[in-house]
Amino acid sequence: MNEEKETCQITQETTAGNIEELSIQKNESIRSNIEQLTIELGEQKEFNHFILDEKQKAIITLSALITKGDSDEELKTHFEQALHIGLSVIEIMEIIKHCTKVAGFPHSINALFIFQNLLDHNTK
Structure with a gap:
């Protein structure tokens, strides 16, 4: 021992x-x-x-904006871009969920509402 x-x-x-x-x-x-x-x-x-690919950069950007808070329009734009470059809805939801641990519930729930509104608007 x-x-x-x-x-x-x-x-x-x-x-x-x-x-x-x-x-x-x-x-x-x-x-x-x-x-x-x-x-x-x-x-x-x-x-x-940079060595990072577009998806990795999108994950970092979304995480930073969610954590920062008070950036609704930027967040909406980057959610759209993330979907456009191939991040799935599930992956984006996981990013939001993960940020809850770092940014706290208010920032994450705000991001969730922004993302949900974007998805609702795109499905109409």
Whole structure:
């Protein structure tokens, strides 16, 4: 039993050491990316070098807007875009549900009403 604890502890120390070593090696790359992002934000350039696909970006945007609250029109627009790029109704409902844990019930129920109104309007 004690041997297991020692092995686990050594693994954790080694892992922590590797992470520290990696972070030192990658520091210049991260700094370069932050500098590039700062320049692009200042120049209001379009970001087109992300690794994320359109669905992933939509999930992040919806999550941010739901959590932010008080962004009804933006949320409606992004719900429409999310459906257009292929997110399902079930996936969007799961995003809203998940945001309840982070944003709280009022923000999530508001998002749910906005989404439901959009769906009702599109089915007429």
